[in-house]
Every structure is written in structure tokens, then in C-alpha cells.
Amino acid sequence: MKQTCGESHAGHPLADAEDVLIVGGGPAGLTAAQYLARFRHRVLVVDAGQPRAALIPKSHNCPGFPEGISGPDLLDRLGRHASLYGATLMRGQVFSLAAGEGGFDAETSIGAIRARKVFLSTGIVDTTPELPRLAEAIAAGVVRLCPVCDGYEVIDRKIAVVGQGDRALHEAIFLSRFTPHVTMLGTHASDFSTSTRRAAGERGIVIRHTLDRLSPAADGCAAILQDGATCRFDAVYAALGCKVRSHLALAVGARCCAEGYVTVDEHQQTSVAGMYAIGDVVKALNQIAVAFGQAAIAASHAHRELTA
Ligand SMILES: Cc1cc2nc3c(=O)[nH]c(=O)nc-3n(C[C@H](O)[C@H](O)[C@H](O)COP(=O)(O)OP(=O)(O)OC[C@H]3O[C@@H](n4cnc5c(N)ncnc54)[C@H](O)[C@@H]3O)c2cc1C
Structure with missing residues (x-):
């Protein structure tokens, strides 16, 4: 102020x-x-x-x-x-x-x-994911915290939702109205129950785990899984409460x-x-x-x- x-x-x-x-x-x-x-x-x-x-x-x-x-x-x-x-x-x-x-x-x-x-x-x-240069990533719109605020800005973009259970599922479903490319990223296999997986699958939402770390860049964010696989997203939403x-x-x-x-x-x-x-x-x-x-x-x- x-x-x-x-x-x-x-x-x-x-x-x-x-x-x-x-x-x-x-x-x-x-x-x-x-x-x-x-x-x-x-x-x-x-x-x-x-x-x-x-x-x-x-x-x-x-x-x-x-x-x-x-x-x-x-x-x-x-x-x-x-x-x-x-x-x-x-x-x-x-x-x-x-x-x-x-x-x-x-x-x-x-x-x-x-x-x-x-x-x-x-x-x-907001509870935010641990990642380097978080403030810069939020400023660049690579890490986002509010799909109600800016879901419109990710139309047809490749996005991930980091979180667990129903909270992440609801956010992912909300975002699937804006883009068909939605992935839910969990840090543990137990983050998503069978019913969550089913509900996500019915809407074409992909579930990936186990997330090891996020690595933001100017034009997107890489998610590195514990098995070594890397997925790239245009933006990552934190659904962590x-x-x-x-x-x-x-x-x-x-x-x-x-x-x-x-x-x-x-x-x-x-x-x-x-x-x-x-x-x-x-x-x-x-x-x-x-x-x-x-x-x-x-x-x-x-x-x-x-x-x-
Ligand atoms: C990345 C991001 C993007 C967003 N985009 C949008 C958007 O596009 N559209 C939209 O509508 N909303 C958006 N939001 C949500 C919006 O920012 C909030 O809804 C709004 O800021 C709420 O206002 P507030 O005054 O309640 O709280 P805040 O803006 O959080 O202000 C609270 C203030 O209280 C102060 N405070 C707390 N405790 C004390 C204390 N003990 N003594 C003195 N001061 C104290 C804090 O320091 C802070 O300055 C976004 C949020 C984020 C994080």
C-alpha cells in the first residue's frame, strides 16, 4: 500500500x-x-x-x-x-x-x-507446492492458484492439477470445461481413491503419480515423476488448500x-x-x-x- x-x-x-x-x-x-x-x-x-x-x-x-x-x-x-x-x-x-x-x-x-x-x-x-522461484512462476502464470479467476486464460492449454482426492478432482473437473488436456498429479499413489480415478477417467482427465518435483520455466512447467518420466505443462494449478x-x-x-x-x-x-x-x-x-x-x-x- x-x-x-x-x-x-x-x-x-x-x-x-x-x-x-x-x-x-x-x-x-x-x-x-x-x-x-x-x-x-x-x-x-x-x-x-x-x-x-x-x-x-x-x-x-x-x-x-x-x-x-x-x-x-x-x-x-x-x-x-x-x-x-x-x-x-x-x-x-x-x-x-x-x-x-x-x-x-x-x-x-x-x-x-x-x-x-x-x-x-x-x-x-494459499498452500503452494514446493518449487524453486515460486513467486516468479506465479507472476508468469505458470503456477496458478485460482481456476475460478483464470480458467478462461488456459483454454485448450495443457494443464496439471497438483493435489489430492476430491479437492484436486473438483478442480480438475472445473478446468476440464476450459481444456481437454487436464492431468491430475499426485505425490503418492494413495492420493486418489478408486472412485476418484473412475470419475476422472470418465471425463478424460489423466492421473499421474508419483510426482517427485516441479520445475518451472518461463513458458511452462515440467513435472518430474519418481520413475524419471517428465511431463510438460503450460500451467500447473495448486489444489492444496x-x-x-x-x-x-x-x-x-x-x-x-x-x-x-x-x-x-x-x-x-x-x-x-x-x-x-x-x-x-x-x-x-x-x-x-x-x-x-x-x-x-x-x-x-x-x-x-x-x-x-
Ligand atoms: C495468484 C492469484 C490470482 C488471483 N486472481 C484473481 C482474479 O483474477 N480475480 C479475483 O476475483 N480474485 C483473484 N484472486 C483472489 C483474490 O486475490 C482474493 O480473493 C482477494 O485478495 C481477497 O481480498 P482480502 O482483502 O480478503 O484478502 P487479502 O488480499 O489477502 O488481504 C489481506 C490482508 O490482511 C493482512 N493481514 C492479515 N493478518 C493481519 C494482521 N494480524 N494485522 C494486520 N494485517 C493483517 C495481510 O497482510 C493482507 O495484506 C487471486 C488470488 C491469487 C493468489
Whole structure:
């Protein structure tokens, strides 16, 4: 976030209560900040600077950008938009949250913060395959993490899905709508049950194992199997799941589902009064458009509550 510099916050009375503290400055948090600032609330975004959105080489499904937009460009625009209306954006880590009388107390790397409401927009972290120069491979679109985002970009390309069981199967089936050249790669023979193998076979999806390693290049990725065979793919999708960044929610007593996503109601309120959750940290389609929508819903509800 370009605007998240300590200087812009010089003299900001951190000890004073904010109307809303937003933890996480990805698409969800920044959109909520823009809405709340335009509702004329005092909003502080504290962001640790590792948004999933920053990994997007170029999104082609982000509404309003028909020619596509990179994640960093989108984040820059969202940050400027929120700042323009008075939201304060700061780089920092929120270590802990405690619900108290009339609001929340946060311990952060930039000091203690009090806020009447808290928005959690802390996102998720994808589980990625171990391979050299992973960041470069993601930037080149050789390793991909989101078939909903960019299945269209692999039409008729030769692709592999790395993962296990039903998760990998569902992703492979989803992708088989875009290309007939789909291979599922497992790291163990036991990664795929008989029924998974049958379902894959019925759709023309090839299963290969045992994967030894992936070797990305500028124009594709080689998969080297333990028997020495090498298969080349235009792109490899990781279907390895993710870690939900919900530890703050859990620590403050908010309900989360078994997978770790924060549970919310129709206004994006968590089970802790005054705390909202938006974006990838909530179980929904992990998409920018969804983050925008959830941010708008939560911000409008919080505004009503703050002004009631
Ligand atoms: C390679 C790739 C391509 C993608 N392509 C698309 C696409 O084309 N279209 C699309 O719709 N979606 C795409 N996505 C998904 C999209 O990036 C996410 O849905 C979106 O970023 C979710 O926004 P968010 O604000 O919830 O989380 P994030 O963008 O992950 O932001 C969360 C922020 O919270 C911060 N944070 C976490 N914990 C703390 C803490 N304790 N204190 C302070 N800050 C904290 C993190 O550092 C991070 O900056 C893609 C994702 C990947 C990985």
C-alpha cells in the first residue's frame, strides 16, 4: 500500500478511539475503508502488507477492468480511493484484539489502538507446492492458484492439477470445461481413491503419480515423476488448500467453521458484537468481487449501528 507510511500518520492520536479499526488492507479492507470514510467515520486500516491480491499478475474478471488489471495496481487504486475520503492507512501487524466496554483494544506493532468497531479482513494464505522461484512462476502464470479467476486464460492449454482426492478432482473437473488436456498429479499413489480415478477417467482427465518435483520455466512447467518420466505443462494449478488467517477472530471468541473461516450473519457480523469479517477470511467464493460486496454490506451496517 503506497499510502501506508508512518509519516502520513504523524501526530495521529492512536490512543483515541477510532470509529472503525480495519485489520487487513487487501481489496476487502480497503473497500470497507472507502465506504466508511465516505460515511464520514474515523477509519484506520492496519495492514501487514501481504495481501493475496498482490500475487495477481493480471486479473481479467475484476469488474470494470475489461483489459485486465494487476493485483498491485488494483491495491494502489483502492488505497488511494480510501485515502482520498479520509481513511488512514498504516503498515503494521495487529497482534491481539480484546473486546471491552463499548469497543475493542488492539495491540499492534504501531502501538495500542482503541476502536468502537473492528473489521477483520485478514484473508487466507494459499498452500503452494514446493518449487524453486515460486513467486516468479506465479507472476508468469505458470503456477496458478485460482481456476475460478483464470480458467478462461488456459483454454485448450495443457494443464496439471497438483493435489489430492476430491479437492484436486473438483478442480480438475472445473478446468476440464476450459481444456481437454487436464492431468491430475499426485505425490503418492494413495492420493486418489478408486472412485476418484473412475470419475476422472470418465471425463478424460489423466492421473499421474508419483510426482517427485516441479520445475518451472518461463513458458511452462515440467513435472518430474519418481520413475524419471517428465511431463510438460503450460500451467500447473495448486489444489492444496489454504490456511485461514482467523487467529485474531478465534482469540477474541468469534465462531469459526471447522475449516477455520470466520462465521458471519447476513450483515457480515461475527458472533462477537461489533466485529465484522469480510473477504477471503469468510467462507464464500474467494474473489475480489465478493470482497467488494461483503465490504459494502458490512460498512453500511456498521454505519447504521454507529449512528443509531
Ligand atoms: C495468484 C492469484 C490470482 C488471483 N486472481 C484473481 C482474479 O483474477 N480475480 C479475483 O476475483 N480474485 C483473484 N484472486 C483472489 C483474490 O486475490 C482474493 O480473493 C482477494 O485478495 C481477497 O481480498 P482480502 O482483502 O480478503 O484478502 P487479502 O488480499 O489477502 O488481504 C489481506 C490482508 O490482511 C493482512 N493481514 C492479515 N493478518 C493481519 C494482521 N494480524 N494485522 C494486520 N494485517 C493483517 C495481510 O497482510 C493482507 O495484506 C487471486 C488470488 C491469487 C493468489
